[in-house]
Amino acid sequence: MRCLFSIAVALSAAVSTGITTASAQARDYPFCIKGANYVSSVGDCSFDTYQQCLDTASGRYAFCDRNPYFAQTSKPKVAKRRIRSGQQ
Structure with a gap:
């Protein structure tokens, strides 16, 4: 009985460790292929890359688009307009 319990504990520990490792290695990709x-x-x-997606979609009823859930690592740059006072 003890042996069976030890095996069950070891197996559940191995399974839970595998799931945690897989979750830590998961990552977001910026492009998605969509279609029928x-x-x-x-x-x-x-x-x-967009090119990888296009290559996969080639010859199929599919197209590529940005991943709406992709977390960008940097903020997009916004051009600021300078207003000069006193000059026309």
């Missing part, structure tokens, strides 16, 4: 073969409205978001 994809049930989800987001499609398959597993592409690092």
Whole structure:
């Protein structure tokens, strides 16, 4: 009985460790392929570059789009307009 309990504890520890490791390695990709073969409205978001997505979509009823859930690491740059006072 003790042996069975020890095996069950070791197995559950191994499974939970595997799930945690896989979650830590998951990452977001900036581009998604969408089309008739994809049930989800987001499609398959597993592409690092737009070109990778286009290559995969080539010859299929599919298109590429940005991943709406992709977390950008930097803020987009916004051009600031300078207003000069006193000059026309």
